[in-house]
Amino acid sequence: MENILDTYCATNIEDVTVWFKAASVADFPVDGGACVKYKNKQIAVFNFSRLGKWYACQNLCPHKMEMVLSRGMIGDDKGVPKVACPLHKKTFSLENGENLNGDLEAIATYPVKIDAGSVYIGFTE
Amino acid sequence: MQQVIVVGNGMVGYKFCEKFVAQAESKDFKITVFGEEPRPAYDRVHLSEFFENQDAKALEMAPAEWYAEHNVDLITGERVADINRSSKTITTAKDREFSYDYLVLATGSSPFVPPIKGVEKEGVFVYRTIEDLEDMLAYAAKINAEKPDGRAAILGGGLLGLEAGKAVLDMGLEPHVVEFASKLMPRQLDSRSSQVLQLKLESIGLNIHLSKATNQILGDGKITAMEFGEDDVLDVDMLIVSAGIRPRDELARACGLDVGVRGGVVVDNTMKTSDAHIYAIGEIALYNQMIYGLVAPGYDMADVAVQQIIGNTDKIMPADIDMSTKLKLIGVDVASFGEPFMPASKGHSIIFENKTQHLYKRINVSHDGKKLLGGILVGDAADYSMLHQVYLNGMAIPEDPAQLILPTSEGGALLGDVMDLPDEAQICSCESVTKGQICGVIESGEATDLGSVVSCTKAGTGCGGCKPMVADLTNATLKSLGIEVKDSVCEHFDYNRQDLYKIIEVKGYTTFNEVLDNHGNGGHGCELCKPLIASLMATIHADTANKEYAIQDSNDRFLANIQRNGTYSVVPRVPGGEITPDKLIALGQIAKKYDLYTKVTGGVRIDLFGATLNQLPLIWKELISHGFESGHAYGKSLRTVKTCVGSTWCRYGMDESVSFGIELENRYRGIRAPHKIKGGVSGCIRECAEARGKDFGLIAVEGGWNLYVGGNGGANPRHAELFAEQIDNATVIKYLDRYLMFYMRTAKPLQRTAAWQERLEGGLDYLKEVIINDKLGIADDLEKEMQTLVNKFECEWTQAVNDPEMMKRFNHFVNSEDEDDNLVFVPMRDQKMPEPWA
Numbered sequence: 001m002e003n004i005l006d007t008y009c010a011t012n013i014e015d016v017t018v019w020f021k022a023a024s025v026a027d028f029p030v031d032g033g034a035c036v037k038y039k040n041k042q043i044a045v046f047n048f049s050r051l052g053k054w055y056a057c058q059n060l061c062p063h064k065m066e067m068v069l070s071r072g073m074i075g076d077d078k079g080v081p082k083v084a085c086p087l088h089k090k091t092f093s094l095e096n097g098e099n100l101n102g103d104l105e106a107i108a109t110y111p112v113k114i115d116a117g118s119v120y121i122g123f124t125e
Numbered sequence: 126m127q128q129v130i131v132v133g134n135g136m137v138g139y140k141f142c143e144k145f146v147a148q149a150e151s152k153d154f155k156i157t158v159f160g161e162e163p164r165p166a167y168d169r170v171h172l173s174e175f176f177e178n179q180d181a182k183a184l185e186m187a188p189a190e191w192y193a194e195h196n197v198d199l200i201t202g203e204r205v206a207d208i209n210r211s212s213k214t215i216t217t218a219k220d221r222e223f224s225y226d227y228l229v230l231a232t233g234s235s236p237f238v239p240p241i242k243g244v245e246k247e248g249v250f251v252y253r254t255i256e257d258l259e260d261m262l263a264y265a266a267k268i269n270a271e272k273p274d275g276r277a278a279i280l281g282g283g284l285l286g287l288e289a290g291k292a293v294l295d296m297g298l299e300p301h302v303v304e305f306a307s308k309l310m311p312r313q314l315d316s317r318s319s320q321v322l323q324l325k326l327e328s329i330g331l332n333i334h335l336s337k338a339t340n341q342i343l344g345d346g347k348i349t350a351m352e353f354g355e356d357d358v359l360d361v362d363m364l365i366v367s368a369g370i371r372p373r374d375e376l377a378r379a380c381g382l383d384v385g386v387r388g389g390v391v392v393d394n395t396m397k398t399s400d401a402h403i404y405a406i407g408e409i410a411l412y413n414q415m416i417y418g419l420v421a422p423g424y425d426m427a428d429v430a431v432q433q434i435i436g437n438t439d440k441i442m443p444a445d446i447d448m449s450t451k452l453k454l455i456g457v458d459v460a461s462f463g464e465p466f467m468p469a470s471k472g473h474s475i476i477f478e479n480k481t482q483h484l485y486k487r488i489n490v491s492h493d494g495k496k497l498l499g500g501i502l503v504g505d506a507a508d509y510s511m512l513h514q515v516y517l518n519g520m521a522i523p524e525d526p527a528q529l530i531l532p533t534s535e536g537g538a539l540l541g542d543v544m545d546l547p548d549e550a551q552i553c554s555c556e557s558v559t560k561g562q563i564c565g566v567i568e569s570g571e572a573t574d575l576g577s578v579v580s581c582t583k584a585g586t587g588c589g590g591c592k593p594m595v596a597d598l599t600n601a602t603l604k605s606l607g608i609e610v611k612d613s614v615c616e617h618f619d620y621n622r623q624d625l626y627k628i629i630e631v632k633g634y635t636t637f638n639e640v641l642d643n644h645g646n647g648g649h650g651c652e653l654c655k656p657l658i659a660s661l662m663a664t665i666h667a668d669t670a671n672k673e674y675a676i677q678d679s680n681d682r683f684l685a686n687i688q689r690n691g692t693y694s695v696v697p698r699v700p701g702g703e704i705t706p707d708k709l710i711a712l713g714q715i716a717k718k719y720d721l722y723t724k725v726t727g728g729v730r731i732d733l734f735g736a737t738l739n740q741l742p743l744i745w746k747e748l749i750s751h752g753f754e755s756g757h758a759y760g761k762s763l764r765t766v767k768t769c770v771g772s773t774w775c776r777y778g779m780d781e782s783v784s785f786g787i788e789l790e791n792r793y794r795g796i797r798a799p800h801k802i803k804g805g806v807s808g809c810i811r812e813c814a815e816a817r818g819k820d821f822g823l824i825a826v827e828g829g830w831n832l833y834v835g836g837n838g839g840a841n842p843r844h845a846e847l848f849a850e851q852i853d854n855a856t857v858i859k860y861l862d863r864y865l866m867f868y869m870r871t872a873k874p875l876q877r878t879a880a881w882q883e884r885l886e887g888g889l890d891y892l893k894e895v896i897i898n899d900k901l902g903i904a905d906d907l908e909k910e911m912q913t914l915v916n917k918f919e920c921e922w923t924q925a926v927n928d929p930e931m932m933k934r935f936n937h938f939v940n941s942e943d944e945d946d947n948l949v950f951v952p953m954r955d956q957k958m959p960e961p962w963a
Contacts, residue, residue: 004947022939022940023939023940027933027939027940028939029674029675029934030675031638031649031650031675031676032674032675034939035937035938035939036938036939036940037938037940037941037943042938042945042947045939048649050638050649050650051649060947064689064962065947065962065963066689066690066691066947067691067937067945067947068679068687068691071679071682071683071687071691071738072652072679073651073652073655073656073675073676073678073679074649075617075648075649075650075651075652075654075655076617076648076649076650076651077616077651078616078648079648081649082651084651084652086678086679086680086687087687087689087691089652091652
């Protein structure tokens with residue numbers, strides 16, 4: 001079960017080799033998230049419209065290994081944009097994936113770009 | 126390593142172990158404790174609570190694992206049969222031998238059964254152990270099954286006898302207390318207070334027979350009556366003997382230790398018996414030629430014995446032992462402290478008596494009127510803690526001492542502040558915790574609230590009588606340190622829930638961002654303020670959770686309860702628990718079609734588990750087509766109104782509880798509140814709907830409904846409090862509209878009605894003033910606001926399934942029709958469950 005975590009590696013924008021066209025901007029809620037399927041991965045994508053930014057991270061919460069983060073509420077912790085897992089309210093930075101209210105492993109984050117009304121997520125493979 | 130053997134695992138025997146392992150040096154000792162009862166030590170003081178829940182575990186002083194974790198060998202169900210002092214060994218009833226360096230006798234006492242003819246008959250019980258109680262319950266059930274009006278007598282009108290009286294009431298039998306003396310509680314109360322107590326107890330259904338000597342117990346094999354004189358017979362089906370206690374000193378006698386003429390092992394002020402290697406503590410110890418039947422001195426004795434054994438020989442038992450005590454007998458406060466009966470030669474008594482209210486207060490003061498020497502309180506012991514402290518610490522009393530007990534119009538501030546007590550004042554006598562210790566842990570930063578004060582100091586964990594005072598001290602100390610309990614909702618707002626409620630109402634905001642931009646701290650919200658403001662919007666504008674779904678908690682966003690593996694459960698509303706066979710069949714067919722784990726909930730409805738996000742709208746479309754609607758099981762909103770079948774079917778029913786329960790559930794369905802709300806309606810006082818365990822509860826009585834408010838189950842179960850009596854349906858709705866709306870306006874986030882009501886300044890009386898007498902002049906507004914919510918109700922699932930835009934929300938993937946491929950289910954008793962977490 002643990003090895004499912006290995007599917008997800010934090011990806012920097014300069015390492016991106018594939019920009020995957022996920023869906024249109026209108027498919028995502030304002031200041032909320034939805035889940036994107038890419039190969040065998042589940043990616044949570046958030047439209048943080050108050051900041052005018054988009055974020056992507058693994059949908060898997062490392063606490064109990066469930067595919068739920070895209071259904072969490074977003075907000076900020078002293079200015080750091082974050083998502084709260086809907087199961088036990090573990091919070092993670094959307095910038096670097098760090099667990100902000102505990103000692104869990106950081107979650108993997110992915111770059112997002114918007115082009116002509118579509119949302120693209122960057123992967124290395 | 127030295128061996129310490131404790132004989133007896135009662136409250137005091139346990140306390141000895143607890144205090145011993147708390148000492149660092151105890152690693153040089155090995156403790157073995159023997160108990161003859163099958164279970165580990167339990168709280169005998171609160172034994173009568175066993176009748177309420179029959180939960181023996183809840184009474185345990187510590188679970189069996191505690192002993193193992195602290196390296197104490199606990200051997201239960203094995204009586205120590207013999208002590209051999211010369212070889213320093215003991216032998217058990219199973220013929221096993223153990224040797225000791227120190228032996229501690231904590232064998233306690235057994236009930237004294239007077240040698241009355243016929244006392245051996247079936248149906249005669251004593252009141253001491255959980256086994257006794259279980260036997261009584263079984264016998265009472267037999268009586269109840271045979272006849273509707275069974276009677277039980279209690280022989281002995283002392284403290285324990287009256288406790289047993291409550292047990293009889295709880296068992297559903299008619300209680301008769303038979304006392305040899307001319308008054309109840311002869312050892313603690315004077316004649317006048319005893320009469321006041323008697324009046325009060327009679328008013329709640331106890332029959333009291335004083336100055337009765339029982340000649341014999343009648344009956345062929347089993348008890349049928351008690352005979353006092355030739356023509357003086359009381360028919361009873363059961364008898365509980367509670368005529369005093371006798372120390373269990375048979376082991377001590379057999380091995381030749383010094384014992385008293387009327388029993389008890391003689392000890393000195395170090396708790397040593399006549400053998401320097403043997404200690405005796407608790408109800409078996411004869412100290413100052415007295416047996417002390419209270420827990421507090423027993424615990425002190427345990428402490429002295431521990432200190433003596435580990436070498437702190439300075440620790441001795443004081444010569445004067447405070448026998449002050451406060452208890453609640455069948456809900457009646459009774460307390461005595463210091464010198465309760467005082468001869469006129471030693472001082473003056475001041476007595477306040479009000480039989481119409483069942484109140485009695487007596488204080489005894491020195492001749493010069495400067496010192497409080499003791500007193501008795503019956504009916505209202507709220508002043509006990511303070512009076513007791515004034516007595517113990519010899520504090521100054523008002524020039525007119527009568528002011529200490531006279532009812533004051535301005536809420537009696539005469540006793541001064543808890544902070545005026547000296548540091549050495551003992552606040553918790555069970556655990557010997559002083560005021561200085563309580564304030565100390567707060568001042569040092571070790572404790573920051575009441576909970577941590579209790580866990581740091583153990584204050585209040587014994588009888589619990591000191592709890593209000595510990596709370597007052599905690600609050601006053603926090604205040605003196607300038608610690609303000611901040612109640613703003615989160616880092617994004619400097620307002621509490623009530624402030625935000627007013628802001629949104631007055632400014633008419635309809636979106637989260639409007640509130641955040643105009644009144645926030647410049648941040649972007651979080652998982653605390655978003656659902657809170659969503660809930661306020663729902664209350665103020667009658668919005669459903671579909672309005673701004675991204676600020677809703679996961680459950681409200683998807684209108685279902687998220688489960689352990691990210692799937693959801695589905696709970697349609699079944700108002701009052703009434704459901705037609707057709708609807709029941711529909712539920713079963715839908716559950717089967719989608720392979721859902723199915724269970725009846727604690728709230729009388731049916732829960733279907735394991736639905737994926739994609740399945741939710743499909744399931745709901747089918748449910749709605751069969752006439753179901755959302756059950757709001759996912760919201761901080763009204764869940765169910767549980768009902769018993771009431772007068773429609775039940776031969777005891779006084780009113781139509783189902784009809785009224787359905788009406789109330791349909792009235793309040795969908796409203797959003799600070800926390801979930803549950804209701805209950807019972808058709809008679811048998812209370813099958815458990816209405817008093819709900820936020821609001823109704824019980825049908827002669828002439829209307831009794832309305833109870835502020836109860837709940839959960840981590841801190843609480844019975845709802847009686848709010849209004851014998852009111853009609855329209856008045857119930859009027860009061861409930863006002864009550865619920867007032868709660869929704871003023872409670873803190875995630876505060877249940879019980880906690881809200883408890884912390885409301887002025888308490889239940891204030892609440893009655895606001896809700897019934899409209900002290901704040903807001904009753905009309907509250908009713909109007911509630912009526913608006915009722916009128917605007919809309920089923921949010923019906924909204925969702927009829928709107929293609931909303932339906933999109935329920936896809937696991939935004940770019941695929943696939944479902945979550947991470948889900949794994951395993952079989953479970955013919956159904957399925959999520960694979961357990963690693």
